Amino acid sequence: MGTRLGNLRPNARGTPPLRRRSRLGDRLFKGLSVSMAAGLIALLALLLVVLSVGGYRALSKFGLHFLTGRNWNPVFGREDFGALPFIFGTLVTSAIAIVLAVPVAVGLALLLNEMQLGWLRNPLAVFVDLLAAIPSVVYGLWGLFIMKPVFDHTVEPFLTNTIGQVPAIGALFRGAKYCVETQVGNPRACVKFGYNSNGGDLFTAGVILAVMILPIVTAVTREVVAVVPRDLREGALALGATRYETIRMAVLPYAKSGIVGATMLGLGRALGETIAVSMVVGNGLGIGPSLFRPGYTIPAVIASEFREATSVGVHRSALLALALVLVVVSLVLAALSRMRVRRTARLVGGPTPAGAAEIPALEVTG
Amino acid sequence: MSGAAVATAGARAPGLSRSMSRSRRVKDRAFRASLWACGFLALLPLAFIVWYVLVKGVSALNLDFFTKEPAAPGEPGGGIVQSFVGTALIVGMAIGMAVPLGMLAAIYLSEYGRGRLASAVRFVAEILLSTPSIVAGAFIWAVVVVAMGTFSALAGAIALTVLMWPIITRATEEILRLVPQELREGALALGVPRWKTIARVVIPTAGSGIFTAIMLAVARGMGETAPILLTALGQDFLTTNPVAPADAVPLRIYNYARTPVLSQHAIAWGGAIVLLAAVLVLSITARFLANRQQRRIR
Numbered sequence: 001m002g003t004r005l006g007n008l009r010p011n012a013r014g015t016p017p018l019r020r021r022s023r024l025g026d027r028l029f030k031g032l033s034v035s036m037a038a039g040l041i042a043l044l045a046l047l048l049v050v051l052s053v054g055g056y057r058a059l060s061k062f063g064l065h066f067l068t069g070r071n072w073n074p075v076f077g078r079e080d081f082g083a084l085p086f087i088f089g090t091l092v093t094s095a096i097a098i099v100l101a102v103p104v105a106v107g108l109a110l111l112l113n114e115m116q117l118g119w120l121r122n123p124l125a126v127f128v129d130l131l132a133a134i135p136s137v138v139y140g141l142w143g144l145f146i147m148k149p150v151f152d153h154t155v156e157p158f159l160t161n162t163i164g165q166v167p168a169i170g171a172l173f174r175g176a177k178y179c180v181e182t183q184v185g186n187p188r189a190c191v192k193f194g195y196n197s198n199g200g201d202l203f204t205a206g207v208i209l210a211v212m213i214l215p216i217v218t219a220v221t222r223e224v225v226a227v228v229p230r231d232l233r234e235g236a237l238a239l240g241a242t243r244y245e246t247i248r249m250a251v252l253p254y255a256k257s258g259i260v261g262a263t264m265l266g267l268g269r270a271l272g273e274t275i276a277v278s279m280v281v282g283n284g285l286g287i288g289p290s291l292f293r294p295g296y297t298i299p300a301v302i303a304s305e306f307r308e309a310t311s312v313g314v315h316r317s318a319l320l321a322l323a324l325v326l327v328v329v330s331l332v333l334a335a336l337s338r339m340r341v342r343r344t345a346r347l348v349g350g351p352t353p354a355g356a357a358e359i360p361a362l363e364v365t366g
Numbered sequence: 367m368s369g370a371a372v373a374t375a376g377a378r379a380p381g382l383s384r385s386m387s388r389s390r391r392v393k394d395r396a397f398r399a400s401l402w403a404c405g406f407l408a409l410l411p412l413a414f415i416v417w418y419v420l421v422k423g424v425s426a427l428n429l430d431f432f433t434k435e436p437a438a439p440g441e442p443g444g445g446i447v448q449s450f451v452g453t454a455l456i457v458g459m460a461i462g463m464a465v466p467l468g469m470l471a472a473i474y475l476s477e478y479g480r481g482r483l484a485s486a487v488r489f490v491a492e493i494l495l496s497t498p499s500i501v502a503g504a505f506i507w508a509v510v511v512v513a514m515g516t517f518s519a520l521a522g523a524i525a526l527t528v529l530m531w532p533i534i535t536r537a538t539e540e541i542l543r544l545v546p547q548e549l550r551e552g553a554l555a556l557g558v559p560r561w562k563t564i565a566r567v568v569i570p571t572a573g574s575g576i577f578t579a580i581m582l583a584v585a586r587g588m589g590e591t592a593p594i595l596l597t598a599l600g601q602d603f604l605t606t607n608p609v610a611p612a613d614a615v616p617l618r619i620y621n622y623a624r625t626p627v628l629s630q631h632a633i634a635w636g637g638a639i640v641l642l643a644a645v646l647v648l649s650i651t652a653r654f655l656a657n658r659q660q661r662r663i664r
Binding site: 028 | 401422
């Protein structure tokens with residue numbers, strides 16, 4: 001714009017060199033920023049290409065067996081890479097996390113956005129965000145030394161003795177490691193695994209994951225709830241609806257699709273979480289209904305085997321292929337989630353209301 | 367406040383309360399109670415984690431902890447000075463790379479970005495936030511570690527850059543968008559070239575907000591273990607060589623937590639205190655600055 005104004009008076013003394021320099025500066029600056037922005041797209045492309053190339057040997061050698069095989073043996077000469085136990089563990093821990101975290105996150109988002117909390121609101125929002133700031137390894141350390149013993153000795157036997165007795169879903173909660181002898185009367189309630197007590201289990205890992213994804217699911221849900229127009233709420237309240245009825249009839253129906261989006265994002269994050277999970281999941285290859293058995297996840301196996309893997313066989317290639325599977329699933333979930341949240345905003349909200357703009361900034365720490 | 371006043375006044379107004387059935391009131395109460403329960407549940411883990419890290423870790427903190435290299439397993443004393451230096455080195459280099467990359471990309475998005483490229487970049491930056499950190503590690507291993515032939519602090523920094531670049535981009539863009547359009551128009555109307563308008567008007571106005579974005583990204587990068595594990599490997603000795611394997615505090619915590627050696631568990635908790643304190647201070651300061659900034663700009 002400045003240069004266009006300058007063109008109106010090309011003869012003014014001193015302006016031509018300045019103008020030329022400015023135009024050059026403008027072009028340079030714009031070029032730089034465009035290339036850094038495009039660099040992000042290039043980064044994504046490079047990431048996918050590098051992992052595909054790295055994982056190609058394993059994928060081409062094992063084909064579909066890579067995803068469905070149950071045997072994972074990196075010993076050179078007897079190599080066999082079937083990643084099903086890791087896929088199973090990843091899905092189970094993430095599912096536990098979603099089931100536990102999403103209701104709490106939605107409740108929390110409604111509490112923060114819809115209830116009048118006064119001075120409490122800001123501190124509460126900050127504390128929830130701080131959960132996202134805690135490093136994964138600190139979650140892992142706490143999970144391993146503080147939470148796991150409590151789960152092993154108290155929570156899981158309790159669940160085995162209560163929900164574990166319910167016919168259908170009970171199977172999920174049987175097999176706690178420390179059952180007391182009085183449960184012998186119900187033999188199926190107390191299958192003891194032969195694993196040492198230092199191993200964790202799928203359930204403990206899922207609970208830790210639930211805490212870890214709570215902030216991101218809350219942030220996105222708040223973003224979605226914030227775009228529901230005020231008039232709808234005010235209309236419901238004016239008709240004499242209670243707060244509960246207002247939320248149920250005027251807020252949730254509009255936010256539903258976005259909440260599904262928030263869940264998908266949370267799922268994507270849960271699938272990729274590495275360190276905390278690898279410290280408490282128990283690193284066992286079994287597949288079965290019990291949530292109290294040791295499991296293994298895709299990120300955890302990459303973390304624990306990558307440094308020992310060599311490129312002689314296809315071990316390293318298999319790990320890179322797992323990374324590829326993981327990143328593709330996470331990014332697709334993130335993309336679908338973003339599209340849903342955006343569509344909700346467009347359909348429900350019209351122009352973005354003030355306040356909605358500041359919420360996305362919070363989610364970066366997740 | 368006013369909404370609650372309206373709602374409760376509505377519930378208590380004599381004419382209405384008689385007409386409102388008991389079950390509706392009970393449901394509303396139960397609903398409110400369950401929302402509060404969610405709030406309470408969410409605070410529990412934070413309180414427990416901070417409490418236990420403090421209790422368990424505080425005894426490990428002494429001068430040796432910050433100044434000595436690790437003792438042999440089982441022997442008393444020793445510290446993890448190489449982890450602190452390694453974290454500083456890796457995160458420092460990552461800041462050096464991610465800040466210019468992220469800020470320029472953000473400037474493009476908020477100042478120039480229109481049309482398909484901009485929305486594509488915004489979308490990609492958004493989904494890159496979900497890149498699993500272990501994948502960033504594996505990716506940089508395949509690109510940098512293989513090319514250099516060695517694990518190194520530099521590779522660790524590049525892996526963190528992969529994670530921090532989109533974070534800084536997204537957060538800075540949000541901040542730059544808060545800068546009033548009038549300021550830009552005013553500067554341009556005075557004949558100031560566009561790039562100078564951005565450098566001298568837009569960025570200074572956004573000021574501490576950008577700093578906030580950087581702090582959030584640093585807080586994230588500092589606590590990462592998985593990418594460091596695959597790229598910087600770990601190191602028992604003090605070194606500041608950027609192309610040699612390096613240690614990092616989270617990596618040391620991870621390794622020590624998994625050994626059966628009790629004295630190393632204590633050091634792991636000590637490392638957790640330092641890491642948690644640093645990350646929480648950064649995040650809280652960032653939030654505080656961000657709130658003040660938003661109030662100032664509006």
